[in-house]
Amino acid sequence: MTANKKKIFITQTMSPSGRALLTERDDIELVEFPNMISASDFESLLKEHAPVHGVALGATRFGEAELEAAGDMKVVTRIGVGYDAVDVAALSRRKVPLMVVGIANSPSVAEHALFMMLMLAKRANEMHALVREGKWAARLGKLPYDLFGKTLLIVGFGRIGTRTARRCLAMEMNVLVYDPYKSTEEIKAAGCEAVSDLDAALPRADFVSLHCPKTPETVGMFNAARLRRMKPSSYLINTARGGIIDEAALYDALSSGKLAGAGLDVFQQEPPAVPYPLSELPNVVVAPHVAGVTWEAVDRMSEQTARNILSVLDGGPIRQNVINQDVLG
CATH class of the missing domain: 3.40.50.720 (NAD(P)-binding Rossmann-like Domain)
Structure with a gap:
């Protein structure tokens, strides 16, 4: 040199x-x-x-x-x-x-969050399996859901959270936002409803999408107590960072029917051990930390x-x- x-x-x-x-x-x-x-x-x-x-x-x-x-x-x-x-x-x-x-990469991550919501609501894995396995007649017992009219709670309203909101508003969803570092005025200007109490907002949400950084404040944010506040019919999406969700608590909630499903692009340990218990559940969609890597x-x-x-x-x-x-x- x-x-x-x-x-x-x-x-x-x-x-x-x-x-x-x-x-x-x-x-x-x-x-x-x-x-x-x-x-x-x-x-x-x-x-x-x-x-x-x-x-x-x-x-x-x-x-x-x-x-x-x-x-x-x-x-x-x-x-x-x-x-x-x-x-x-x-x-x-x-x-x-x-x-x-x-x-x-924020548009790509926002698209991936919406993709996971659609995968779960439309029961994509189950629909695919019904056709592949010749179980066409069972389709009416596994009806999918609309995003239309559903309530999404976004946790973290930065570059990615704001773009996720725009995409979900276009799907005619109601969007709540929890971000203690953003003003109510900024959130309202984006067409969303600001919520100051995360625990109080969780029971209102059909979908919860995480877009906050991994910090001492957010590690373990979605623990067993928080997951219990979510509706049994709701879905949790994490395209942010592993460790924000307590994965053992999430497995318990999903396997016991206390939560409808989850979409995970990030994990506490990356890559996760194989077999990975959460990926074995039929109501879970996983990806290898690629939301922002199109x-x-x-x-x-x-x-x-x-x-x-x-x-x-x-x-x-x-x-x-x-x-x-x-x-x-």
């Missing part, structure tokens, strides 16, 4: 369009690393290539040890919006911005990640995409 070049680590999942924004610069050298690399191997790779000035992360954890190994880190970015695997405090101590992709979203996220990196190297960080705003001047 020539002395004036900046070395940037990029995960294998970064799309060609994102890479192109970086490779067209003659002052940048790219080093690719596996998305599922172990912590020890990643640290060794950083030391081998040090100094490393930027990194585009997929699922890889990043903290003090990685910063030390990199030698001269200027920017850490995620090809996504979640950052629970990144030690933000460690980055802030070294004045290194942590950046995410803003709205790049072809289009990967391109949008990768391109935004590249722009995030370049903005820091060029001295003008895209401020709205910086998580630890304390590092900005």
